Amino acid sequence: MKTIIRTSLVPTLIVLAGLSGCSSVTTVAGTVGSSIERVAEKIAHPFSPAPASKPAPAGLDDYKTQVAQHVVQHNPERNYNGKLPPMLPAIVVLEITVDRNGQLEDVAVQRSRDPDASRIALDSMRRSTPLPPPLQLAKAGGKLKFSETFLFADSKRYQLRSLAGPQTPD
Structure with missing residues (x-):
């Protein structure tokens, strides 16, 4: 509701600026409008590609979270949107090792009972390389090892635990 009100104020500010002969208000109104549009775009498309330079x-x-968003961007056909069902057909935990530059050093199944889901999760990680660089998180050897959980909503689509919301109740 606040966004709608603020958006509707932009034309009013522009009209007022024109009537008063003030060009700086027009610039401010345009800036406010573009800021609101950017926020609305993030709400409408939360997994849209991010700018090239991300903060460390x-x-x-x-x-x-950065890696999970990156994997979703590189595997949109595998992403499950919406709340996960109460009974998941498969859960796959991968152990992922990346170097300081985000290159995938190793990826292995840490836990799974479904070979097809394991293959989908491994392939998704491999298609997503290079990953965002971990920078200072990489240990002295220049590598970072972490786990990510793939929560399968059906036989082919998943949500990553780092991004997933709550499941639907029984």
């Missing part, structure tokens, strides 16, 4: 991850959780 603040910690491991932040990095895992």
Whole structure:
């Protein structure tokens, strides 16, 4: 509701600026309008491609979120949108090792009971290389090892745990 009100104020500000002969208000109104459009775009498309230069991850959780978004961007046909069902047909946990530059050093199934889901998760990670660089999170050897969980909603589509919301109740 606030966005609608603010958006509707932009034309009013432009008209007022024109009537008062003030060009700086027009610039401010345009800036406010473009800011609102950027926020609305993020709400409508939360997994849209991010700018080329991302800030360094603040910690491991932040990095895992960046990686999860990256994997979703590179595998949109495998992404499940919406709330996960209460009974998941498969859960796959991968152990992922990346170097300081984001190159995939190793990826292995840490836990799974479904070979097809494991293959889909491994292929999705491999298609997503290079990953965002972990920078300072990489240890002295220049590598970072972490796990990511693929929550399968059906036989082919998943959500990554780092991005997933709550499941639907029984």
